[in-house]
Amino acid sequence: MTSTQPTISITRRLEFDSGHRIPNHDGQCKHLHGHRYAIEVTLTGEVADHPGKADDGMVLDFGDIKKLTNQYIVEQWDHAFLVAKEDKGLVNFLATLPNHKTVIMEHVPTVENLANVAFAIMQPVFAKAFGGRLQLSAIRLYETPNCWADVHPA
Numbered sequence: 001m002t003s004t005q006p007t008i009s010i011t012r013r014l015e016f017d018s019g020h021r022i023p024n025h026d027g028q029c030k031h032l033h034g035h036r037y038a039i040e041v042t043l044t045g046e047v048a049d050h051p052g053k054a055d056d057g058m059v060l061d062f063g064d065i066k067k068l069t070n071q072y073i074v075e076q077w078d079h080a081f082l083v084a085k086e087d088k089g090l091v092n093f094l095a096t097l098p099n100h101k102t103v104i105m106e107h108v109p110t111v112e113n114l115a116n117v118a119f120a121i122m123q124p125v126f127a128k129a130f131g132g133r134l135q136l137s138a139i140r141l142y143e144t145p146n147c148w149a150d151v152h153p154a
Contacts, residue, residue, distance in 0.1 A: 005049075009137055011042040012065035016078035020109040023087045032090075035143050037077075039118060041069050042138040043126060060134060068129065072121050082109040115141040115149040123153070 019034040043065065048055045055061060080101040083090050086108070094102040107113040119139040126136045135153070142148040 005046045007044050008047055008059050009042050009044045010059045010062070010065075011040050011138075012062045012069065013038055013040045014066060014069055014074050015039075016074045018077050018079070019081040020083065021087070021090070022108055022110060023084065023090070024108070032081075037114075038142040039069065039073060040138075040140040040142075041065050041122065041136070042140070043134045044137040045134040060130060064130070068125055069122065072125055073118050077103060077114075082114065084108045110149075111141055111143040111147065112149045115139050115151045119151040 015036060015038045017034060017036055019032060021032050022029040024030070043060060045059045048058055050056045080103045081094060082103050082105055083094060084107060085091065085104050091102075091104060094100055105113065105117065107117075118141060119136065122139065123136045126134050137152065139151045140148055141151075
């Protein structure tokens with residue numbers, strides 16, 4: 001039986017601080033620097049019709065989005081230095097710093113690549129969670145208030 005209820009998208013925003021550099025950049029981004037990133041996670045699903053239950057009238061509790069996104073993205077990247085594995089000089093230098101929080105990335109940590117990684121991490125998490133009734137429909141990652149990347153399913 002197919003539902004006639006429309007799907008609705010909900011979005012939760014979280015923020016974190018990270019450092020990075022774009023090693024082959026022609027401008028200022030080739031230098032070590034940091035950002036106050038913001039990630040917006042958008043899920044699509046049907047509104048629950050569970051009279052008398054905590055989730056009645058919701059696609060999902062925003063706290064559940066926060067919990068999972070914190071676990072898989074924010075706690076990993078917050079106050080970390082995100083560095084491309086190809087940036088060997090910097091990778092080696094960061095390894096000399098005791099207890100330094102370094103995340104070695106497969107690709108240069110541009111906002112586009114970071115948004116892709118976040119989507120690849122979170123898509124299976126939300127696909128398995130909550131009985132598989134939700135779809136991760138977008139990740140938006142802000143590098144600055146005026147610059148961001150959006151990722152949608154293929």
